Amino acid sequence: xxxxxxxxxxxxxxxxxxxxxxxxxxxxxxxxxxxxxxxxxxxxxxxxxxxxxxxxxxxxxxxxxxxxxxxxxxxxxxxxxxxxxxxxxxxxxxxxxxxxxxxxxxxxxxxxxxxxxxxxxxxxxxxxxxxxxxxxxxxxxxxxxxxxxxxxxxxxxxxxxxxxxxxxxxxxxxxxxxxxxxxxxxxxxxxxxxxxxxxxxxxxxxxxxxxxxxxxxxxxxxxxxxxxxxxxxxxxxxxxxxxxxxxxxxxxxxxxxxxxxxxxxxxxxxxxxxxxxxxxxxxxxxxxxxxxxxxxxxxxxxxxxxxxxxxxxxxxxxxxxxxxxxxxxxxxxxxxxxxxxxxxxxxxxxxxxxxxxxxxxxxxxxxxxxxxxxxxxxxxxxxxxxxxxxxxxxxxxxxxxxxxxxxxxxxxxxxxxxxxxxxxxxxxxxxxxxxxxxxxxxxxxxxxxxxxxxxxxxxxxxxxxxxxxxxxxxxxxxxxxxxxxxx
Ligand SMILES: [Zn+2]
Ligand SMILES: [Zn+2]
Numbered sequence: 001x002x003x004x005x006x007x008x009x010x011x012x013x014x015x016x017x018x019x020x021x022x023x024x025x026x027x028x029x030x031x032x033x034x035x036x037x038x039x040x041x042x043x044x045x046x047x048x049x050x051x052x053x054x055x056x057x058x059x060x061x062x063x064x065x066x067x068x069x070x071x072x073x074x075x076x077x078x079x080x081x082x083x084x085x086x087x088x089x090x091x092x093x094x095x096x097x098x099x100x101x102x103x104x105x106x107x108x109x110x111x112x113x114x115x116x117x118x119x120x121x122x123x124x125x126x127x128x129x130x131x132x133x134x135x136x137x138x139x140x141x142x143x144x145x146x147x148x149x150x151x152x153x154x155x156x157x158x159x160x161x162x163x164x165x166x167x168x169x170x171x172x173x174x175x176x177x178x179x180x181x182x183x184x185x186x187x188x189x190x191x192x193x194x195x196x197x198x199x200x201x202x203x204x205x206x207x208x209x210x211x212x213x214x215x216x217x218x219x220x221x222x223x224x225x226x227x228x229x230x231x232x233x234x235x236x237x238x239x240x241x242x243x244x245x246x247x248x249x250x251x252x253x254x255x256x257x258x259x260x261x262x263x264x265x266x267x268x269x270x271x272x273x274x275x276x277x278x279x280x281x282x283x284x285x286x287x288x289x290x291x292x293x294x295x296x297x298x299x300x301x302x303x304x305x306x307x308x309x310x311x312x313x314x315x316x317x318x319x320x321x322x323x324x325x326x327x328x329x330x331x332x333x334x335x336x337x338x339x340x341x342x343x344x345x346x347x348x349x350x351x352x353x354x355x356x357x358x359x360x361x362x363x364x365x366x367x368x369x370x371x372x373x374x375x376x377x378x379x380x381x382x383x384x385x386x387x388x389x390x391x392x393x394x395x396x397x398x399x400x401x402x403x404x405x406x407x408x409x410x411x412x413x414x415x416x417x418x419x420x421x422x423x424x425x426x427x428x429x430x431x432x433x434x435x436x437x438x439x440x441x442x443x444x445x446x447x448x449x450x451x452x453x454x455x456x457x458x459x460x461x462x463x464x465x466x467x468x469x470x471x472x473x474x475x476x477x478x479x480x481x482x483x484x485x486x487x
Contacts, residue, residue: 003165004147006034006124006136007311008047009341009442010154013132015050020090020128022060029053029064029089031074033081034124037310037445039285042148045124045138046311048083048443063103064089071111075118082447084121087111094129097162100137105144112139126150133160149192151288153311154342155411157403159189159288166192174262175215182405187215190404191263196220196287198275198303200253202234202389203317203396204293208253209237210397212261212268220287221253222271222280224458234386241476248272274458275299281452285310289403291396292316295382297356297365302451304346307339309441309448313403313412314339316346317396321383331421332388336395338403338412345438349415349430361453391418 008016012032020028030052034045057070071085078085087108091098100108108125115123116139123139134150148166151159161168168188172179179187195211197204200223211219226246227238235249237256250270257268273280276298284290284306292303292314300316307314317336324330339345346352359365395416402412415428432439441448 003042004136004138004145005042005044006047006126006134006147006150007037007044008134008150008152009311010152010156011342012047012050013152016088016128017132019050019052020088021092021130022090025092026060027063027090027092028060029058029066029087031066031070032086032088033074033078033083034086034121035083035443035445035447036121037285038282040279040282042286044285044310044445045084045086045136046443046445047086048081051077063101065107068111068114071115072118075115078121079119084119084124085115086124086126088126088128090128090130092130094127094133095131096129096133097160097164098127098129098133098135100125100127100144108137108139108144109142112142115139132158135160135162149288151311153313153340155338155340155403156406157193157289157313157340159193161189161192168192169215169217169263169265171264172215178214186405191215191217193288193404194218194220194286195289195291196222196271196284197253197291197293198222198284198299199293199295200249201225201231201293201295202236202384202386203393204291205235205237205249205253205256206390206393207291207293207396208257208268209260210393212257212263212266215262217263217265218267218269219257220269220271220283221250221257222273222275222283223249223253224272224274225249227252234384234389236386241479245473245476274456275302276452276456277458278452278454280458281306285312287312289400290314291400293393293396296360297352298360298451300346300352301354301357304339304352304438305441305448305451308341308345308439309444311341311443315396315399315403316351317392317399318351319384319388319392321385321388323383331419334388334391334395334418334420335415336392336399337415338399340403340412341439341442343412343414344430344432345436347438348433348436349428351415357451361451366457388420 022028032047033049035048037044051074058066075085112123126136136147136150137144149159149161169191197208200221227243229243232243238252242252250272254268254270271283275284303314315338319334321332322330364370399412417426
């Protein structure tokens with residue numbers, strides 16, 4: 001069965017609250033439209049517009065009802081815009097995920113067939129509880145299929161979970177100290193988030209272990225690269241043997257995450273792929289939050305796009321170490337930023353240079369001759385130091401905690417820059433640029449600009465050719481299991 005979820009911007013949530021919560025305490029109702037974001041196994045409906053009732057299109061009498069002409073009007077408009085229709089109503093005295101009452105089910109089912117016929121997309125029903133929690137179902141073949149979650153995305157991320165489909169973690173005793181930081185209810189919401197770490201080199205490898213230790217139930221790791229001896233001075237936890245066997249970085253990340261995990265049932269999903277490929281992108285769309293730990297412009301640009309188009313916050317970070325020609329360190333600059341609706345994107349803050357994205361897509365960014373002629377510096381092989389990588393993961397995790405636990409009621413800041421030489425942290429004053437194409441595609445879902453390609457560096461064979469490989473791997477596994485058995 002396909003899994004359904006629903007997402008909306010914080011701005012839409014705010015406007016819907018204004019309408020659906022009445023001063024007289026009665027239920028209210030309205031319609032909205034949606035677009036679709038199709039992942040590998042999850043389909044997310046993204047709220048695109050609110051269509052408030054006109055005079056005579058709805059009645060409030062304890063619970064609220066709408067007229068067929070209101071549904072027809074909005075469905076016809078949605079059909080022209082290739083969107084679907086949502087019926088939303090409120091349960092002012094409800095808490096958390098709501099079940100449908102018999103009149104709710106009757107009302108929604110009576111419109112489901114008509115709406116699907118007109119728009120070609122199933123009707124979505126949603127309920128807003130008094131505590132701000134949403135619940136949702138998708139009417140497929142006149143039957144309601146419950147969504148797994150509804151998320152509200154902006155400078156803060158709030159997710160309401162369907163406990164029946166995504167159970168709250170059973171035992172959280174080992175996470176008592178974590179819970180005392182942000183409370184048990186929020187902890188149970190946070191640990192059910194599906195979090196993807198894209199790029200599990202120095203920084204991503206650290207982040208994934210800290211997410212696992214926090215008690216998160218499901219983490220994804222995505223990287224198409226394999227470890228080399230040259231990576232070991234930054235990939236903490238990777239062994240000499242990993243490097244000798246050129247193991248996949250996702251396998252190393254999965255092993256370390258499992259060792260750090262505190263959840264009783266912990267799942268780590270390995271994607272040996274690039275987010276720049278259509279399969280990698282579809283896998284990424286199954287997640288609720290993404291850490292961008294890549295150091296190249298193209299995957300950054302893809303992630304920047306889906307943060308807005310698919311309402312999945314992307315937490316980006318990086319470091320640039322500046323050296324003298326004669327050797328020696330001039331300085332280091334660390335940046336961190338969460339891209340999410342309401343906050344400027346990576347292109348507006350200068351973190352992505354779109355001309356570099358085009359160069360990388362054409363392959364020229366890795367052509368030494370081109371780079372020399374163009375007077376550019378190479379993207380790969382830049383200096384990096386393990387001691388400074390921890391600061392990058394820390395800055396990204398700070399952004400994560402602001403996003404999900406919103407200390408002091410505040411969400412993520414704008415872009416931050418730390419200058420190591422003078423130990424100064426700056427809030428960069430960037431605003432959304434007037435013609436920003438990325439933020440203009442908020443809620444576009446599958447209609448987003450497609451930056452993926454079916455072939456690229458990830459599709460080239462990077463498996464080392466080694467005679468006796470099978471035997472070496474087997475002996476290696478035996479040695480490792482003996483070593484891990486411990487005293
Ligand atoms: Zn109801
Ligand atoms: Zn922008």
